[in-house]
Amino acid sequence: MAEKSWLTDIPEMDRSSLLQLRKTMDGAYRDFSREYGDSIEAFFDPLLTFLIWFEKLLLNSPWWLVLGVIAGLAYAASRSAKLTIGVAVSLVVVGYFGMWDDTMRTMSIITVCTLISIVLGIPIGIAMARSNRVQSTVTPMLDIMQTMPAFVYLIPVVMLLGIGRIPGVIAVVIYAIPPVIRLTNLGIRLVDKEVLEAATAYGANPRQRLLGVQLPLAMPTIMAGINQTINQTIMMALAMVVIASMIGVKGLGQPVLKSITNQYFTIGLLNGLAIVVLAIIFDRVSQAYGKRTQAHLGGGHE
Template sequence: MEVVIAMDWLTQFPEMDRAQLRDIRKTLDGAYREFSREYGELIESFFDPLLSFLIWFEKLLISTPWFIVLAGCSAVVYAASRSWKLALACVISLLLIGYFGMWEDTMRTLSIITVCTLLSIILGIPIGIAMARSNRVQSMIVPLLDVMQTMPAFVYLIPVVMLLGIGKIPGVIAVVIYAIPPVIRLTNLGIRLVDKEVLEASTAFGATARQRLLGVQLPLAMPTIMAGINQTIMMALSMVVIASMIGVKGLGQPVLKSITNQYFTLGLLNGLAIVVLAILFDRSSQAYAKRTQAHLRGGHHD
């Protein structure tokens, strides 16, 4: 009998008592519910300006005549890439998106991706700079970034939805949490890779820490930072379908609908529209990063 018990103990992992586990879960769930009831409205009011801006920007893109949006998007693509081929590809792609009846959803997706990318840049670059300046800050933030990148998106959707309900803001928060790590990591890396001799030379010329950062480190790190921004945009676009599960309107919702109702063509067309946006963003930001790098090399060479 003792041998059987010993064998059971060796083959089965010693688990916590189920009643104890249930009590711990109930306590934690209850505490979070209390927190969301107590502070949910306060946190929602904090995000009200962002929600207002997001609604305004979405309405602006949808209500603006399509040819103006088309011209604006192709102008931005050309300004970033200096490639008329890519600008022409942007025009053709958006015309096809409109022709297949996906214009409004594409504009909604474009608005949320633009806002999420801007938020990621505004929050991510200062955090990356702080990490580059202090090894202690880096050692604190790197584990958080690891958790944000490896934890499934569905897991952190649960507390966000419990706290703020279903809608645009929970979607934005979920997308930013998922998409911000690359811009933080690559800002930190880019600044740390700046040649020490260049920094010493700038210090010798009497540059302050602020002047070194803005005039030397950030410009030289810009190609690496742009690579981080590029990855952030890609990750934000990949979250579009998951964000649609919590009420974010756009190209993700028809894809979700096609999964639940087995509409192959609907899913394929909207999926291709997301791919088109991803390729346009990717090529434009990569071309901009290459031009920045070439410009810096040229300036350095002179």
């Protein structure tokens, strides 16, 4: 005898209720999308405008100028001539194989996602550190953001905003922002209470304690969070390039997707290697900068 499905153990009335609940939720989301979709798109228009502008800036600027700026930033962050030369040579090789434009598109998305994660994450982390209620509310949300698969929260975003760059940016930021929030909160909470009491005794108000005592002392931990956020943003953005290409985001992911659907081995291999090169460049530079900054803020020596 065939085994019964566990669904058969659910009373018919309960199954009807579950089906009705799903239909109600689907209908509510469709109504919400129709009612507020245009307003939400308008809210993200400035971000889309900036993203398009930055992408065009990288694409329209002379390659040698972009290469020089990236190499200069790499040296400023790492103070390593070997790493800087490696970054320059890697990008020259990427350009030589005809992948410069797609690499610049992907780099623009990575940069914007990193900036958004830092700009939003630090204030949220500060709010969590100053209020246990905020912390208890935000922490479960961060847990969900870090564990939920990207496809799950990409579906409602695409349904709401359509295909394009913004859904891809939102998906990356959702995954990448938790570290900077958590470590900003942790860094501020770990500040010695005696130091805060001394600041209060000298007449410092809450704002002065935050800006003059807590944030400077918590900066090494915050920088660790920012560095981890940069790394997660980079890894997530590069992992998402193929998924994002399915919803219209241009970059290195589209040739990879094309190679998968049409069995173009060389195109997929070269663009996959370009993704790896980009990941290594950002990872090594951000790690070097993070180590230097933490050593400086922690009173160490470079």
